[in-house]
Amino acid sequence: MQAESTQTCSMTRQIWASKNTKHISIHCRFLTHICCLSNLRNFFCEEGLKTALRLLPCNEKILESKDSYQICCKCCELGVRTGRDQGDCEPMTVLDKKCSEQFTNCCKRAKFLSCDAGFKMGDDERCQDINECLSSPCPKTMMCKNTPGSFQCIEGCEFGYIWSMKYGQCRDIDECAILKHNCTHGHRCENMPGSFRCIRESNCGTGYQVDPVTQTCMLMNVNRILMNAGKPGYICKNVPGTYKCVPENCRFGEKFNAFYGRCEKMQCRSGFNLTLTGKCIDINECAQKPSPCKLSERCDNIPGSYRCVQTFTCSEGLEMKDLQCLDIDECAIGNHTCLPPAICKNTYGSFHCECPTGFIFKYDTCVDDDECSKGSSICPINSECRNTPGSYVCDCTSGYKMINERGICEDINECELSPDVCEQKCINIQGSYYCLCKEGYRLNSDKQTCRDLDECSMISNLCQYRCINIPGSYKCICPSGFTIERGSQCRDIDECHLGIHNCPVNNICVNLQGGFRCHSTDCPKGYEKFGNNRCQLNARWCQKHQNNTNLRCTVHKPVKYIYSFISLPARMNIPTEIFRIRNRKLSRNQHAEFDLRLINMNDPYNNSSQIILDKFQLKINPSYNVHLIVTRDLHPIDEIELHIYMKIFTNNTLHSISVMKLFIDINQYDFNP
Structure with missing residues (x-):
């Protein structure tokens, strides 16, 4: 299309045979022009987006008249700057829809952008060209020329030659092949080392001959021809390629006689005068003052003379009195043809009809003037x-x-004249008015009354938990244990952090989504408590009961219990990691084994412990770091207690056992995203 090939749009007029065809052609040409303008606008918009995404400044000079380039480039550049500053990429309401979309897309891509090869990031967060010539990358015999993103090595050559990177030397310029010559029509261009020459291929024509050196056409010497071409009364002149003979100029009152070849004096017969153009025209004697005829005679002009005609009658509209023609007042005697409402106006020898104001004379009568x-x-x-x-x-x-x-x-102003014309708001405009509704209401079909909008049913996920419609607006509510945030988001109240719980001093307060739970971390017999969540096997207790078969410490007795408490939302991405065990580096002769066990659960939907355990998976890395992953959706339940047994083997012999006791609480509330 024209917009893609030339970046311009122009309309050409065409002539068609019939009116109908012309009408269709005009429509097609306008539609084609509109389509071209739309494509041209999209083309320059894409160029603007490419410039901004390359972290280059918007071109203010070359495309200063292309509005679509400037708008798209500036909107994208604003998004890139916001994204690189770690700003919010949410759409900006102050921008129009298209500019806001470009802002958001460029903002999200900003952190992945970098400068092209040959460019570097400047202080203004824009890519600047690197001047490679400053590091002298070219040989000493060549000159460096910096280009956007790269450079060129140029060798100085004599006139008619150019440096060749391929051959590494100056090569002849073929002016004939690249049309860099001045040979005119009728000449053939022939290339020569460092130059060219033009060779004549066609004749010069009558009166010209070819110059053997310059190959141009020269005027022939026709002076001898002129000497033999002269005639009496004619003047011969040389013109390019030939000659011409013209009559000699005659004086005023003379005329050239082509037969005798001489100027002869012109004479007009009586009653005619000679003009400047050499013509004889008739003399109007009747126009002379005084007239050559008597007062009672009429003078009639005839070719070359005049004649006086005696007359005793007056023309129409006049009457004879005492040998004088006097005017007849047709309006006064009623001898006229003016029809009402026309008014008769007398004139010398006649009359005319005038129409009153607001009427015009048409078809011999006065008609109303529209x-x-x-x-x-x-x-x-x-x-x-x-x-x-x-x-x-x-x-x-x-x-x-x-x-x-x-x-x-x-x-x-209908709004002031009838205050009740609109139910809520009245806006006066030129020649009319229109009604508006307050925020949260919509205009009914009668264009005057308003109805409340139920935002909760119109917009999905308007609130994170529950939406309640109110007149003209809506209200978001959260379940107990949550506070409303930003008008629609539910933020959990951390009772443990705020100290608004009732857990005993020896218990651990664990914050839940919408509440809290008190957990006791009492250590079993033979274990000593470290901190709030760790029970370590007591060496003294083991030594004291080493002779008791039921109580003595063996390698199968865990060396420590570690308590961990996890609160999960009812809705989350699956699979997701909820717990991780990082092990110290084991020696070469050691390895670890892990076992996941379900100890306790409270599931109102399913009583099968195996189904609950299948929703969890242990992922073990080569370094024996363990990740506990939820692989399936969990139902809101009171509590799940999982134990992860970690066994350390030395030379394939059990060395020690550690138990991670996990208490998992699932949020009972289902929030919107």
Whole structure:
């Protein structure tokens, strides 16, 4: 298309045979032009987006007249700057829809952008060209020229030669091949080392000959021809390629005689005068003052003379009195053809009919003059012209009133004239008005009354938990244990952190989604408590009961219990990691084994412990770091107690056992995203 190939759009007029074909052609040409303009706007918009995403400044000079380039480039550049500053990439309401979308897309891509090869990041967070020539990358015999993103090594050559990177030397420029010559039509260009020459291929024509050196056409010497071409009364002149003979100029009153080849004096017969152009014209003797005829005679001009004609009659409209023709007043005696309402006006020798104001003379009578058909300027703006017999009236259009007769049509403020015309808001406009509703309401089909909008049913996920519609708005509520945040988000209240719980001193307060739970971490017999969540096997206790078969410490007795408490939401991405065990580095002769066991659960939906355990998975890395992953959705339940047994083997012999006791609480509330 024209927009893609030339970056311009132009309309060409075409002539068609019939009117219908011409009508269709005009529509097609306009549609094609509109399509071209739309594609051209999209093309420059894409160029602007590419510039901003390359972290280059928007081109202010070359494309300063292309609005779509500037707008798209600036909107994307704003998004890139916001994204690189770790700003919020949410759409900006102050921008229009398209610019806001470009802002958001460029903002999200900003952190992945980098400068192209040959460019570096400047202090203004824009990519700047690297001047490679500063590091002298070219050989000493060549000159370095910096280019955007790269450089060129240029060798100086003599006129007619150019440096070749391929051959590493100056090569002849073929001016004929690249059309860098001045040979004219009829010449053939022939390339020469460092130059070219033009060779003539066609004749020069009559009166010219070819110059053997310059190959140009030279004028032939025709002086000898002119010497033999002269004739009596003619002047011969040399012209390019030939000659021509013209008659000699004659003086005023003379005329050139082509037969004798001489100028001869012109003579006019009596009653004619000679003009400057050499023509004889008739003399109008009747136009002379005084007239050559008597007062009672009429002078008639004839070719070369005149004649006086005696007359005793007066022309129509005149009457003879005492040998004088006097005017007849047709209007006074009623001898006229003017029909009412026309008025008769007497003139010398005749009369004419005049029409009163507001009428025009047409078809031998006075008809009403339709002033309204003469254009819209006769009446003020916002009015319509109404014709009347002999005059017209200006009527203001609906919504306007006349201030003074044929003066100004002023807008009627319907909102002030009828305050109850709209239920909530009335906006006056020129010639009319329209009704608006307050925020949270919508205009009914009668365009006057308003109805409340149920935002909760119209917009999904308007609130994170529950939406309640109220007149003109809505309200978001959260379950107990949560506070409302930013009008729609539910933020959990951390009772443990705020100290608003009732857990005993020896218990651990664990914050849940919408509440808290008190956990006791009493250590079993033979274990000593370290901190709030760790029980370590007591060496003294083991030594004291080493002879007791039921109580003595063996390698199968865990060396420590570690308590961990986890609170999970009812809705989360699956799979997801909820717990991790990081082991110290084991020696080469050691390895670890892990076992996941379900100790306790409270599931109102399913009583199968195996189904609950299948929703968890242990993922063991080569370094014996363990990740506990939830692989399936969990139902809101009171509590799940899992134990992870970690066994350390030395030379394939059990060395020690550690138990991680996990207490998992699932949020009972299902929140929107």
